[in-house]
Amino acid sequence: MIKEFKKGDLEIVLSTMDRDSLDFLIPMFSFSHFSNFSILIINQTQPDKLLVSNYPSIRIVNSFEKGLSKSRNTGFKNAKGEIILIADDDEVFKEDFENTILEAHNKYQEAQSICFAIDDFSGFLFKKYPSTAKTRLSFLDISNILSIEISFKKAALDQLNIKFDTNFGIGSPFAMGEEAIFLSDWRKQKQSVIIVPKVIASHSRFSTDNKLNFKQRYYVQGAFLTRISKYGYYKGVFLKLFFDLKQNKVKLNQLFAAIKSANKGKLDFIQMQK
CATH class of the missing domain: 3.90.550.10 (Spore Coat Polysaccharide Biosynthesis Protein SpsA; Chain A)
Incomplete structure (x- = not known):
């Protein structure tokens, strides 16, 4: 019923x-x-x-x-x-x-x-x-x-x-x-x-997002994508970078720092799970 x-x-x-x-x-x-x-x-x-x-x-x-x-x-x-x-x-x-x-x-x-x-x-x-x-x-x-x-x-x-x-x-x-x-x-x-x-x-x-700089945002994104790994970590990072570049939220000279921050978030989250 x-x-x-x-x-x-x-x-x-x-x-x-x-x-x-x-x-x-x-x-x-x-x-x-x-x-x-x-x-x-x-x-x-x-x-x-x-x-x-x-x-x-x-x-x-x-x-x-x-x-x-x-x-x-x-x-x-x-x-x-x-x-x-x-x-x-x-x-x-x-x-x-x-x-x-x-x-x-x-x-x-x-x-x-x-x-x-x-x-x-x-x-x-x-x-x-x-x-x-x-x-x-x-x-x-x-x-x-x-x-x-x-x-x-x-x-x-x-x-x-x-x-x-x-x-x-x-x-x-x-x-x-x-x-x-x-x-x-x-x-x-x-x-x-x-x-x-x-x-x-x-x-x-x-929003919380507005309070974080791009390194902090990508640090969280790295942990987030690792947590929901079904969707693919690197695919998720590059999609995020693509949309942020398109919307002028990050600049070309910030790409390396963004990826480095995402990887740190990934590693910190993995360590936290241990």
Whole structure:
């Protein structure tokens, strides 16, 4: 019997830090009170600065670990919703986001993970999305998906024991790439990951990638490509170089340094696994 998802089946798993009040949720849900939604907040904090909730729909886990991927995993472990949406504490949800997500999961029942679209606070799409739902994703598609675009079925996650790789993400040895690894792990286990290009939230255009210089980016890329080696390390590095050259993100005289940084990231990741 096919499960029909309905309001109440979606849970937002939200990562934040050092909060002692729920007031940060108010601008995130400008169209409704936040207590109208099921939200699990992972608050990475100190023992003397705990976040509490007086709302049954808002659950809190105060965590004393650091690292965004660790926060995500703590959220997945404690989540109760049938459909999970990954969230950050600085996005603003669209009024119809919940219906959009539930309708997509009802329409594409075979998909274990559905990724949506976001825009910036000026109303411009964050990136180029497919014009219609895309059910066969390429490596480049997977690599460009952001955490806050991702939803998935909790039962499948638990059954397959899929988690964020804590070596990747903010506060980890390799500061990016955790989303693509997470989704690649779904696909390695023959699970359907699709994109439904409907906007569910707005977010600023600031990103971790913008904070890293080209050597740091390629250092992470080397580790990332080694982690998902199915796609070929050297092929991935040269594809990255090709697109970065095309978009003027690296210059010709930086190519050797970029490859050297990628190789260092590869070797450091291999050593870390030992």
